[in-house]
Amino acid sequence: MAKMTGAEMVLESLLREGVECIFGIPGGANLPLYDQLPRYYPRIRHYLVRHEQAAAHAADGYARVTGRPGVCFATSGPGATNLVTGIANAWMDSVPLVAITGSVTRSLIGRDGFQEADITGITIPITKHNYLIRDVREIPRVIREAFYIARTGRPGPVLIDIPRDVQQEEGEFYWPERVELRGYRLPPPPDPDAIDDAAALIDTAARPLILAGHGVILARAYAELQALAERAHVPVITTLLGISAFPPDHPLYLGMPGMHGMHWNNMAISEADLLVAVGMRFDDRVTGRLQDFAPHAQIIHIDVDPAEVGKNVRPTVAIVGDARECLRQLAMRVSYRPRSAWMARLEELKAAYPSLAYPEDTEEILPQYVVDKIYAMSGDCYVVTGVGQHQMWAAQFFRSRKVNALITSGGLGTMGFEIPAAIGVQVARPGDLVWSICGDGGFQMTSQELATVAEYELPIKFAIINNGYYGMVRQWQQIFYRGNLVASHLKNPDFIKLAEAYGIYGLQAVRRDDVESVIAEALRHPGPVLIDFRVKQDENCFPMVPPGASLRETLGLPEEYRKFAQKPEVVEVEE
Ligand SMILES: Cc1ncc(C[n+]2csc(CCOP(=O)(O)OP(=O)(O)O)c2C)c(N)n1
Numbered sequence: 001m002a003k004m005t006g007a008e009m010v011l012e013s014l015l016r017e018g019v020e021c022i023f024g025i026p027g028g029a030n031l032p033l034y035d036q037l038p039r040y041y042p043r044i045r046h047y048l049v050r051h052e053q054a055a056a057h058a059a060d061g062y063a064r065v066t067g068r069p070g071v072c073f074a075t076s077g078p079g080a081t082n083l084v085t086g087i088a089n090a091w092m093d094s095v096p097l098v099a100i101t102g103s104v105t106r107s108l109i110g111r112d113g114f115q116e117a118d119i120t121g122i123t124i125p126i127t128k129h130n131y132l133i134r135d136v137r138e139i140p141r142v143i144r145e146a147f148y149i150a151r152t153g154r155p156g157p158v159l160i161d162i163p164r165d166v167q168q169e170e171g172e173f174y175w176p177e178r179v180e181l182r183g184y185r186l187p188p189p190p191d192p193d194a195i196d197d198a199a200a201l202i203d204t205a206a207r208p209l210i211l212a213g214h215g216v217i218l219a220r221a222y223a224e225l226q227a228l229a230e231r232a233h234v235p236v237i238t239t240l241l242g243i244s245a246f247p248p249d250h251p252l253y254l255g256m257p258g259m260h261g262m263h264w265n266n267m268a269i270s271e272a273d274l275l276v277a278v279g280m281r282f283d284d285r286v287t288g289r290l291q292d293f294a295p296h297a298q299i300i301h302i303d304v305d306p307a308e309v310g311k312n313v314r315p316t317v318a319i320v321g322d323a324r325e326c327l328r329q330l331a332m333r334v335s336y337r338p339r340s341a342w343m344a345r346l347e348e349l350k351a352a353y354p355s356l357a358y359p360e361d362t363e364e365i366l367p368q369y370v371v372d373k374i375y376a377m378s379g380d381c382y383v384v385t386g387v388g389q390h391q392m393w394a395a396q397f398f399r400s401r402k403v404n405a406l407i408t409s410g411g412l413g414t415m416g417f418e419i420p421a422a423i424g425v426q427v428a429r430p431g432d433l434v435w436s437i438c439g440d441g442g443f444q445m446t447s448q449e450l451a452t453v454a455e456y457e458l459p460i461k462f463a464i465i466n467n468g469y470y471g472m473v474r475q476w477q478q479i480f481y482r483g484n485l486v487a488s489h490l491k492n493p494d495f496i497k498l499a500e501a502y503g504i505y506g507l508q509a510v511r512r513d514d515v516e517s518v519i520a521e522a523l524r525h526p527g528p529v530l531i532d533f534r535v536k537q538d539e540n541c542f543p544m545v546p547p548g549a550s551l552r553e554t555l556g557l558p559e560e561y562r563k564f565a566q567k568p569e570v571v572e573v574e575e
């Protein structure tokens, strides 16, 4: 057994966990770690970000596309608290993350010394587990456990806080062969009786739907999902985070449901007699008013986390287990049913409510047109988004055939995710095309990361859907707050000059005719590009189910489309 310092043990352990890159910022309490980094280069590459929130989001983006835990470093106090939004984001979307923070020296813990924050206390509700290491010999075991916890079962973030003097202390490096955690259980094999019951329900259903969520992607259960859908002949709806779990051009694919989903899906859910919900948690953005959700449906709920079962809806049959294994077993048990009446009804719904139609003849640039064109011209790319109207359009028009290709903040809805998460995705997939579809508001929450993009020459294409507003906020104010637009207008900087200040190629589109040519130019340019799309400022995102309403009470159907876009109406909602 070799003697090593705590800092060396951390990096040695990360190497053994297969870590190739780290996103972070140094400071007093983690300098011993940084001091060791050059010895591990290039096996471990460090990406210096400009704000720790970005380190967490970049690690999150990296983890989403690779399936391996993303790693971020921060110093104590403000470094650690800056990670909090990013950790909460990973927690809400079940993304495996290992955050390693430096902490004040052991003798100073609890004395409110310089840059002390109780980060293990602060992150208890937003981590799967966290550790404060007090003995250097614990480091390899704790890191091994942290990675195990982060990636197994329902994935999530784990934080390890290491006092500076522990990083400097020497000890014997002992790498445990196995992880033994009392009270931590891996998902059980699916209960065969539950599989039987579920298969029987599917076989006898006349109007079934599959609702696939992020769990399908996290379990990499794409083939199994497709096998179940095809063998049983059941149409598939994907939640926001389930998008790209199923081929968008598949005849059984219906798109996204919920608040800004396709209206036909919300109608279909309201008419279905069976929902097969996989790796999704019946978020209110999906269900609308719970009492009115899927009133005629029996529900099969497949989830790796037993705490999700019965949390929001009571399932007829619950199967707790890994989505891939559950779907694999279920797919073997079901039989093909033509369900011609149901298929015909779904076609009718789609034709009656063409949810995504937008006018073709405008001179101004419609945001939908920009998003639609980006997909049309980019082939099978990754798309990262911020949060707001542009995010919903990026989801509605999604058509990349790459699996796991829409990287978006679903649960927490974190503006500012769009730049740093794209950094993580591009680092993980250096040869692939990565678009970041940004809001002009969210972009400014982490725009300092353009420096990171430029420094590491990451060829991300940033499309700012510049509507001069916190667009989604303005939309709510127009519809639910009497059109009283308070604090939603944005006086923006010159984004081209901003890009150029960082050494990034900037382009602008002002008229509809510019859109195709700037996208083509961005795709031709080998490095990072920022495009400022000056879109129609008052465009709203439809369809929309008001918060607290049932899925059938949709605003902005085609006949109302222009009326809502121009003359906002007040709609009473119960929250
Ligand atoms: C960090 C954070 N703060 C506030 C919000 C509330 N919020 C949701 S959407 C939105 C507006 C987003 O504006 P922009 O980024 O320009 O996107 P747009 O809706 O205009 O496409 C705001 C402020 C949020 N989601 N995240």
Ligand SMILES: [Mg+2]
Pocket (backbone or CB within 6 Å): 439, 440, 441, 465, 466, 467, 468, 469, 470, 471
């Ligand atoms: Mg905006």
